[in-house]
Amino acid sequence: MIRTDPAGAFSLIEGALRREPVGAPLLLVVSVGHRSLRLSPEECRDALYGPLRDEGLRAVIWRQAVAEARQEPPGGAGTGRLLVVWLAIPGLYRNLRRILCQLRVERADLEAEAVLAVLAALDTTHPDSPDLGGHMIKEAVNRMWSYAGRVRREVPVVDVAGLADARCVTARRGEPQQPTDEWELHPTPPPRRDGLSATLRFTDSRTRREGERIGALAHCAGLPDLVFRARRHEDSELVGTLALSPLGARR
Known part of the structure; x- marks a missing residue:
């Protein structure tokens, strides 16, 4: 027994x-x-x-x-x-x-x-x-x-939704939760009173066609009015950088 x-x-x-x-x-x-x-x-x-x-x-x-x-x-x-x-x-x-x-x-x-x-x-x-x-x-x-x-x-499966939620938590404890479908802009150097120091440029690999994908990226980022054109400016001088990150994420 x-x-x-x-x-x-x-x-x-x-x-x-x-x-x-x-x-x-x-x-x-x-x-x-x-x-x-x-x-x-x-x-x-x-x-x-x-x-x-x-x-x-x-x-x-x-x-x-x-x-x-x-x-x-x-x-x-x-x-x-x-x-x-x-x-x-x-x-x-x-x-x-x-x-x-x-x-x-x-x-x-x-x-x-x-x-x-x-x-x-x-x-x-x-x-x-x-x-x-x-x-x-x-x-x-x-x-x-x-x-x-x-x-x-029965076949055990991973809780995909729970795993994704756990991995996508980016806000520190004590910070207010921010919507995850918005973006923050961090231009360098910072903008002046009259606006940004130069035209915003989005660059990509030379081997890919840029127009449609870069335009879609700018639209999703909420910057259709700020983007001057969606192509490489190979001969222009670099005057600064722009970092995109989810709203509320660590920098």
Whole structure:
């Protein structure tokens, strides 16, 4: 038998079942022939999975546990449904171990799927059905394998939007956020009162045609009225530079 994950559903059920009011231990009363037995949860488990199993007592325990659980009001604070799930848990360990060894899946998710399957079977199975406990355990096992098969076919992907947002954050902490679709101009030397010191020029590789691309760049930068022409001025003297950067970015 494998350990119980302290963060899983099985441990939570174990803890909830053991938090009993003082002086009022949880007992399951079953009738075997002319005898009436008062069994604790541990004694019920021993009767179901111990080396000296009694098939007649086993069937009576499952039938009585399911009948009491189904009598609880929906959403109530009773322990009947918890007891049924707790009694089914040992029957799940073998397949739980196999799935964890063969497939990459979170144990906590498998435990949650198994609990949901037992509760679903509890609501749909009649207490007088033959092999009641085996049926609920089989439903839980099938649901665990089905979930593991779905997870195996899933392909993890990067959160592209989140990654892009993280890489595009350029503003320092404490600075107000600026729109990312605007630009700042940093001409050197700075403009005079009557305007810039010279005509703005955008240069590009000699091997590419410049007109359309440079014109589009100037339009996107909001400078259609400042750009004199979109071609190289190879013979003119360099009088300064102009740096474009997103608004709010570090310089």
